[in-house]
Amino acid sequence: MSKYSNLNSQLIHGGIDGDEKTGAVNVPIFQTSTYKQDGLGKDRGYEYSRSGNPTREALEALIAELEGGIAGFAFASGMAATTAVLSLFKTGDKVIISSNVYGGTFRVLDKVFNNFGLTYEIVETADLKLLEDSLTEDVKAIFIESPANPLLTITDIAAVAEIARKHGVLSIVDNTFMTPYLQRPIALGVDIVVHSATKYLGGHSDLIAGLAVVNDEALAERLWFIQNATGGVLQPFDSFLLIRGIKTLGVRMDRHIENATFIAEALQKTPGVKAIYYPGLPDGQGYAINKKQADGPGGMLSFELDEKYNINKFVESLKLITLAESLGGVESLVCHPSSMTHASIPYEIRQKVGIVENLIRISVGIEDKQDILADLEQAFAKSLEA
């Protein structure tokens, strides 16, 4: 299917490359809601932009190719993509989610889908025995993230896909943190991949978008129906921006990894750091599994600040690094998961899954790594309580 076997070429030329008619090297932005029909029942392949838009289609072809699936779908946000995927299920079905899934994934199941009788159960999916024991008759899907947010917990994706297949349930991976540049779950046997493309795929903190990829005709048909029926589609201009962002994914990701590895190794030696979570540290949880299933550890890390340091003062003292939600952009961001990204998860559950109050998550950007470290070091110094 793909013109290039090397991902670095696919990132730039994959999907629909440029414009056949004019020779424009970029896919045009088809900013149109509707299309002229030449007669009754005679359209030119497009009728209405909720159902199909050439700019969005170019993006959908690109992400399908990058993830190694047969069909891609672009949505107005990562949550719209996840919502569309969860709409494949019905009343009485149950979805297993890993204990560190994105807060919004938990929230949409807990507060929206629960109202329609689609239930969920939180399972530490890194523990495969526990996962298999939780597969009751009503379970129809396993939804995981690896690395999971915010503790970067690694789950063996191929093993989960195999368990899912054995029990006839769908496996779904939120691949936001790794991107297809580092990890391709479909090749590991997974049925559905979802993305918050707002993060690394977009890469510049300038758009909200979501993607889904499947590798099965029947699933593709059902997801296309849901996308068109529920309508949370990505706009043409944002589709263009996302294609543009994806072109530089490889070079950005390489630098994210270089910088994050440097920061993680430095933080290991920093007195104010009680615990550090980064999939690139050989003594951390899941290191070997991540190495087996992904081409790198990514750019996200979390650490626990020692109680002797004032966490408020720490984040307020940062100058280069911005305190903000989100991740995966060129700029470094910090967030406080328990009050920000994971605030929608009740306190008791947060404690249970290890999202403690003094946990700080860093999306390590692609600025100069010494500058990033220097900013952290001055914040440690300022936040040490006398």
Ligand SMILES: *Cc1c(COP(=O)(O)O)cnc(C)c1O
């Ligand atoms: C941000 C995020 C989402 C939600 O995506 P939006 O684009 O914000 O709707 C889902 N999963 C993960 C892992 C995320 O980081």
